[in-house]
Amino acid sequence: MNERMLRAASALVLAAALDGCAGLGVAAWDRDVLARDDMQLTPDPVEAALDEHIYFSKEASSGGRGFGGGGCGCN
Amino acid sequence: MTKQHGSGLSATLATATCTLLGTAAANAVLAEEADDWDFDTALLYYGESDGRVQDASLNVLANRQFTDDRSLSLGLTVDALTGATPNGAIRIGEAQTFTRPSGNAAYDIAPGGLPLDDTFLDTRYALTAGWKQPLGRLNTFGVGVSASSEYDYTHAGFNTQFARDFNDRNTTLSAALAIARDEIDPVGGTPLELSPMLDVGDLSNRRGAESKEVVDVVFGLTQVISRNTLVQVNYSWSDASGYLTDPYKVLSVVDPETGVTLPRAVTPEVVGPSHAFLYEGRPEERSKQSLYGQVRHYMNGKVLDVSYRYMTDDWDIDSHTVDTHLRWPVGTASYLEPHLRFYAQTEASFYSPSLPAGIPIPAFASSDYRLGRFQALTAGVKYGWRMRGDHEMSVRLEWYQQRGDVPADMLVGGQSAADVYPDLDAVIAQFSYRF
Numbered sequence: 371m372n373e374r375m376l377r378a379a380s381a382l383v384l385a386a387a388l389d390g391c392a393g394l395g396v397a398a399w400d401r402d403v404l405a406r407d408d409m410q411l412t413p414d415p416v417e418a419a420l421d422e423h424i425y426f427s428k429e430a431s432s433g434g435r436g437f438g439g440g441g442c443g444c445n
Numbered sequence: 446m447t448k449q450h451g452s453g454l455s456a457t458l459a460t461a462t463c464t465l466l467g468t469a470a471a472n473a474v475l476a477e478e479a480d481d482w483d484f485d486t487a488l489l490y491y492g493e494s495d496g497r498v499q500d501a502s503l504n505v506l507a508n509r510q511f512t513d514d515r516s517l518s519l520g521l522t523v524d525a526l527t528g529a530t531p532n533g534a535i536r537i538g539e540a541q542t543f544t545r546p547s548g549n550a551a552y553d554i555a556p557g558g559l560p561l562d563d564t565f566l567d568t569r570y571a572l573t574a575g576w577k578q579p580l581g582r583l584n585t586f587g588v589g590v591s592a593s594s595e596y597d598y599t600h601a602g603f604n605t606q607f608a609r610d611f612n613d614r615n616t617t618l619s620a621a622l623a624i625a626r627d628e629i630d631p632v633g634g635t636p637l638e639l640s641p642m643l644d645v646g647d648l649s650n651r652r653g654a655e656s657k658e659v660v661d662v663v664f665g666l667t668q669v670i671s672r673n674t675l676v677q678v679n680y681s682w683s684d685a686s687g688y689l690t691d692p693y694k695v696l697s698v699v700d701p702e703t704g705v706t707l708p709r710a711v712t713p714e715v716v717g718p719s720h721a722f723l724y725e726g727r728p729e730e731r732s733k734q735s736l737y738g739q740v741r742h743y744m745n746g747k748v749l750d751v752s753y754r755y756m757t758d759d760w761d762i763d764s765h766t767v768d769t770h771l772r773w774p775v776g777t778a779s780y781l782e783p784h785l786r787f788y789a790q791t792e793a794s795f796y797s798p799s800l801p802a803g804i805p806i807p808a809f810a811s812s813d814y815r816l817g818r819f820q821a822l823t824a825g826v827k828y829g830w831r832m833r834g835d836h837e838m839s840v841r842l843e844w845y846q847q848r849g850d851v852p853a854d855m856l857v858g859g860q861s862a863a864d865v866y867p868d869l870d871a872v873i874a875q876f877s878y879r880f
Binding site: 379414419420424 | 485569571612614667672679680681736737756760790793815847
């Protein structure tokens with residue numbers, strides 16, 4: 371997949387998702403499960419940052435979940 | 446979350462963190478409501494086999510929740526790094542001598558040994574600070590700064606985020622921006638790209654410090670699918686410009702027929718490289734894009750998290766990452782969480798395990814294994830338990846392995862993939878304590 375295609379695909383996914391999302395979801399009083407600590411998208415931010423740092427240092431990809439990490443001259 | 450009041454340790458640590466960061470404003474607020482700090486601490490050990498990189502890392506993340514959903518977070522990381530790292534040269538059947546990065550000594554590698562530079566010793570300090578607050582009823586705004594320092598490297602960064610809720614807060618759209626400037630001041634100076642490794646004491650191909658700028662943009666969509674399911678999709682774009690080369694990595698110049706590194710004419714009484722090695726050189730621009738999707742699903746007490754990331758960049762690297770966690774409750778206060786991660790990447794367009802002699806030197810070349818084609822697997826498990834007063838502890842143990850997948854047309858003469866690609870095995874052990 372080249373870069374232009376990825377950009378177009380991402381825009382399409384976002385647009386379609388936003389449109390389709392209007393009918394999705396739950397009422398405020400049905401959020402007991404979603405409010406649990408273990409249902410947060412990043413339940414352990416320190417562990418997520420440590421993993422990001424390890425994989426940034428050892429692989430050519432980074433970020434995705436959030437920013438691309440960095441800030442080290444990792445060997 | 447309920448908190449035990451009068452937690453002296455929290456207050457002491459909060460004061461210590463704020464003093465360290467010199468945040469007078471935070472101190473003033475702290476005096477009124479010292480008990481509302483949450484601490485996330487972790488000790489991590491990362492160790493590679495065969496005496497390669499070892500990292501012991503101490504991490505503290507302090508979060509202070511104020512009224513009206515405003516929050517302050519302060520993070521500190523201290524890394525102690527030791528061990529050896531592949532210098533980029535290939536294995537050969539002869540002994541090899543390399544000039545150290547400082548340029549004032551040399552080290553030897555035994556015949557058949559993987560060339561590792563063992564001068565790798567560093568302490569890294571990193572600080573982060575972030576502020577988040579609502580803007581109106583449906584928006585959230587955040588700003589943050591980051592800084593880190595190690596012997597030859599400093600980083601300074603700024604970031605900001607904005608998010609807005611839609612559809613009765615079932616949909617969140619977010620945009621985030623981060624900019625960073627890093628400076629690298631290599632031991633012994635920055636070697637000229639693709640210049641030869643010289644004798645000990647000869648620093649004629651070195652220059653001063655270098656820098657790079659990195660801009661990251663992330664657009665995200667978070668959607669509640671059902672009472673038990675949450676989805677996130679992110680698109681990220683990242684642009685790095687400036688010095689993107691690794692000043693400590695070299696390439697072996699090899700005989701185009703045999704694939705063995707060419708010997709170098711040695712001056713008597715002078716210590717220097719035994720063979721022909723060139724310092725690597727990378728382009729000064731890199732643009733990356735990625736698409737990330739994550740699903741978190743609750744199933745009768747268990748929580749399944751699956752994520753996928755596709756990344757592509759203008760160095761011709763494409764990668765796929767699949768990451769899965771399953772949190773499985775054990776009794777009422779503890780859980781087990783197995784973790785499996787799979788990663789695969791293609792090689793950079795200028796990746797070359799070695800450089801055959803006799804052809805013109807390319808504009809860019811690197812044999813850094815992290816720019817090669819490889820697959821990686823992480824497997825591990827975490828065990829966590831909740832204690833009195835909502836304190837939480839966890840331990841995790843994981844194994845990480847990388848296996849090179851060197852394209853056959855990159856092997857010269859009698860080279861085997863094992864000669865040119867340093868496979869990696871590492872263990873990750875972590876202890877976390879939240880209070």
